[in-house]
Amino acid sequence: MNETPPTLTESALRGIACKCPRCGKGKIYSGFLTLRPACEACGLDFAFMDSGDGPAIFMIMIAGAIVVGAALIVEIKYQPPFWLHAALWLPLILATTLLPLRAMKSLLIALQYHHKAAPGRLIDRAPK
Numbered sequence: 001m002n003e004t005p006p007t008l009t010e011s012a013l014r015g016i017a018c019k020c021p022r023c024g025k026g027k028i029y030s031g032f033l034t035l036r037p038a039c040e041a042c043g044l045d046f047a048f049m050d051s052g053d054g055p056a057i058f059m060i061m062i063a064g065a066i067v068v069g070a071a072l073i074v075e076i077k078y079q080p081p082f083w084l085h086a087a088l089w090l091p092l093i094l095a096t097t098l099l100p101l102r103a104m105k106s107l108l109i110a111l112q113y114h115h116k117a118a119p120g121r122l123i124d125r126a127p128k
């Protein structure tokens, strides 16, 4: 196991590859988006992983820009019938949202691990 902490680039690449953020060897998914309980290679407990709605929001923004931009360009240049718009953009919407979603979720988890992000906690300021 690598003892030195990974660089930001290493963490991001491990995330995109859907690998454990600590060792880079074990897989983090047991299903399409279901996380394993722990790393099979280094034993890192994956209970801390909580990306929430972050991956979905990023994919909605990125896919929305791609699909709407492409639809506007095609409409302005060619004015195709609406059935052709549906035939073109529905598969593109599925491809630009579902295909990168695993990597995006894993990337956000890897960055969460790299930056030691955690929910805020109140510190005890009571006089002693």
Ligand SMILES: [Zn+2]
Binding pocket: 020, 021, 022, 023, 024, 025, 026, 039, 040, 041, 042, 043, 044
């Ligand atoms: Zn690991």
